[in-house]
Amino acid sequence: MSGRYDHLDESSVRERPSRRGTRPRTKDRPSHEDAVVGMVTGVDRGRYTVRVEDRTVSAMRAREMGRTRVVVGDRxxxxxxxxxxxxxxxxIVRIEERDTVLRRSADDSDxxxxxxxxxxxxxxxxxxxxxxxxxxxxVDRCLVAAYDAGLDPLLVLTKADLADPDLxxxxxxxxxxxxxxSRSDGDSGELDPAGVDEVRAHLVGRTSVLVGHSGxxxxxxxxxxxxxxxxxTGAVNAVTGRGRHTSTSAVALELPDGGWVVDTPGVRSFGLGHVDPDTFIExxxxxxxxxxxxxxxxxxxEPDCGLDAWxxxxxxxxxxxxxxxxxxxxLRSRTGDERS
Structure with missing residues (x-):
């Protein structure tokens, strides 16, 4: 059965003009060779504080960064x-290659x-x-995290005026x-200057992360x-024996004599689910x-381990x-063995 459009061919069909531009899409992204590089010193609800030489810059993450996370210490x-x-x-259009990364997981199964x-x-x-x-x-778990990340550990014992550190x-x-x-004055709560100076000597010229329980x-x-x-700062709860969270976000602070300290929120657990126990022996x-x-x-x-004979x-x-x-x-701190 013939129809009213039988006399038409492909050349008779008119295409509707596209509303989009005719310029071909490309996956190439700007190289941003003129980008200014600085150190991220603070993160707060999608805004980043970045130190560039002698000034502090406020920044946001560019869309082209995708899901790349920006953390304190990043360049x-x-x-x-x-x-x-x-x-x-x-x-912020890019993150420079990281030398080290300190990580933790929510728990050992994560x-x-x-x-x-x-x-x-x-x-x-x-x-x-x-x-x-x-x-x-x-402390054991933090040491494992330090070794895994390639960081040098430093143990700071506070409130030595209340207990003997040797044990x-x-x-x-x-x-x-x-x-x-480190010792503190029981009345004023101020730290012994000698202990503070000793800690400072370990920090000069370095970028140091401070971690520890609240309180x-x-x-x-x-x-x-x-x-x-x-x-x-906050006091310890007399009932639970735990401190109250006072620092709510990590922040990098410049030391007067050179170097940086990164103060982190107090933690009550330090998951090591991302760490391979086989690397501990290294x-x-x-x-x-x-x-x-x-x-x-x-x-x-385990009983047949060759290290016992060695x-x-x-x-x-x-x-x-x-x-x-x-x-x-x-090893037991990573696997959850109670013998640790």
């Missing part, structure tokens, strides 16, 4: 108004890592010797972790190290040769037994 490339004048806003800070080179683990009671398990320190002597003991005196220490830091170079006699898949904390032979040195026990304690 960020910015375009737009980077003058730092009041009311101006730059755009392999999703949460970046705490980038480009630091030292992890300062702050713990009180009393009020609240020290938690060696937390706690004996767990870490075999690890040769440097430490500073251990971390913000008090920061206020003593950095004039006008004005970090909020941080014990004196024990590493002894693993050659270990059975395949050895966890280094240490018993004396080839690991006089500190071998304590070093081996320290290794196994760190």
């Amino acid at each position: 960020a490339g910015m375009v737009g108004d980077t003058s730092g004048d009041e009311g101006t806003l730059a755009r 392999t999703v890592e949460r970046i705490i800070v980038a480009n630091a080179d030292q992890l300062v683990i702050v713990t009180a010797l009393a009020d609240p009671e020290p938690r060696a398990r937390m 706690f320190l004996r767990h870490y002597r075999a690890l040769e972790v440097p430490h500073v003991v 251990v005196g971390k913000s008090t220490l920061v206020n003593a190290l950095v004039p006008f830091a004005d970090r909020a 941080h014990f170079e004196d024990l590493l040769p002894g693993t050659e006699d270990c059975p395949r898949g050895c966890s280094h904390d 240490v018993a032979s004396g080839r690991a040195g006089p500190a071998g037994p304590e070093r081996l026990e320290s290794l196994r304690r760190l």
Whole structure:
């Protein structure tokens, strides 16, 4: 059956003009070779504080960054108004390659890592010797995170006026972790200047991250190290024995004599779900040769582990037994074994 349109062919069909431009799409992105690079010192609800030489720039993340997360310590490339004048806003268009990344997970079963800070080179683990009671398990976990991230650990023990530090320190002597003991005035709460100066000597010229439970005196220490830091401090709950969160976000503060300290919110857990326990032995170079006699898949904390014979032979040195026990304690802190 013939129709009314049988006489038409393809050349008779008129195409509706496109409303879109005719310029072809491209996946190329601007190189932003003129981007100004600065250090991210603060993050607050989608706004970033970036230090560029002698000025502070406010910035937002550009759409082209996608889901790339920007954290304190990042070296960020910015375009737009980077003058730092009041009311101006730059755009972060890229993050430079990170030298180090300190991570933690929500718990040991969660392999999703949460970046705490980038480009630091030292992890300062702050713990009180009393009020609240020290938690060696937390310190062990922070040490594992430091070793995994390639950061040098420093142990700062506060409130030494309330308890003897020697009992706690004996767990870490075999690890040769440097430490500073800090005392405070019971009446005023002010820190002993000598202890503050000793901590400061470890921080000069470095980028250091301070972590610890709430109430251990971390913000008090920061206020003593950095004039006008004005970090909020809080007391320990007499019922729970835990401190109240006073720092709500990480912030990088410049030290008067050079270097940076990153104060982080107090934590009550430090998940290590993102850390591979098989890498722990790499941080014990004196024990590493002894693993050659270990059975395949050895966890280094089992009856047939070759490290026992290696240490018993004396080839690991006089500190071998304590070093081996320290290794196994760190392994148990990752696996949740209560023997730790």
